[in-house]
Amino acid sequence: QKEVEQNSGPLSVPEGAIASLNCTYSDRVSQSFFWYRQYSGKSPELIMSIYSNGDKEDGRFTAQLNKASQYVSLLIRDSQPSDSATYLCVITSGTYKYIFGTGTRLKVLA
Amino acid sequence: DADVTQTPRNRITKTGKRIMLECSQTKGHDRMYWYRQDPGLGLRLIYYSFDVKDINKGEISDGYSVSRQAQAKFSLSLESAIPNQTALYFCATSGPSWGGTPDTQYFGPGTRLTVL
Numbered sequence: 001q002k003e004v005e006q007n008s009g010p011l012s013v014p015e016g017a018i019a020s021l022n023c024t025y026s027d028r029v030s031q032s033f034f035w036y037r038q039y040s041g042k043s044p045e046l047i048m049s050i051y052s053n054g055d056k057e058d059g060r061f062t063a064q065l066n067k068a069s070q071y072v073s074l075l076i077r078d079s080q081p082s083d084s085a086t087y088l089c090v091i092t093s094g095t096y097k098y099i100f101g102t103g104t105r106l107k108v109l110a
Numbered sequence: 111d112a113d114v115t116q117t118p119r120n121r122i123t124k125t126g127k128r129i130m131l132e133c134s135q136t137k138g139h140d141r142m143y144w145y146r147q148d149p150g151l152g153l154r155l156i157y158y159s160f161d162v163k164d165i166n167k168g169e170i171s172d173g174y175s176v177s178r179q180a181q182a183k184f185s186l187s188l189e190s191a192i193p194n195q196t197a198l199y200f201c202a203t204s205g206p207s208w209g210g211t212p213d214t215q216y217f218g219p220g221t222r223l224t225v226l
Contacts, residue, residue: 044200
């Protein structure tokens, strides 16, 4: 079992819809969770960080964390074509290690 | 100006050549990392450094070496490049771990390396 699992996609949604991206992880003691957006050939850029169970909202983005189920998700409301990218789920293990998922490719159709 | 810079941005080289990739940051972070990214794989850690005197191997350090010349500079070297080291390389920085919780990482723009 991979340490961080994401559906590779592509996940296609129409413009204006809600995109839901999911991630499961295997390390029960992970404490920090991040979502990064990566455009093709570019570097990852931070979208959201979340550290405790529940929801965290920032603009059109909502991160949801459920540590009991080892599940973290990212919702993108009012999806725009510019949101088309690969979204990386990242968890931490211990005090220094960051474990990256392989990413979900999102396509927002105009 | 970007907080984390990498040079060169693109490099094509031949098998057996020595290559150095450089990373500089103005974020004031002590922690710096080198990753490589291959299609279909997540980012994999090559080396990391918590300060100038603390350098550690990551999960795929074979064939690579690093140098932390200053708090703000962290270089990655391929002593004798081989084709399977063709990849996208990223430098990243982060602040200290607070209460055992690692801080957010910030990435440089990447170096696309091709080894023929």
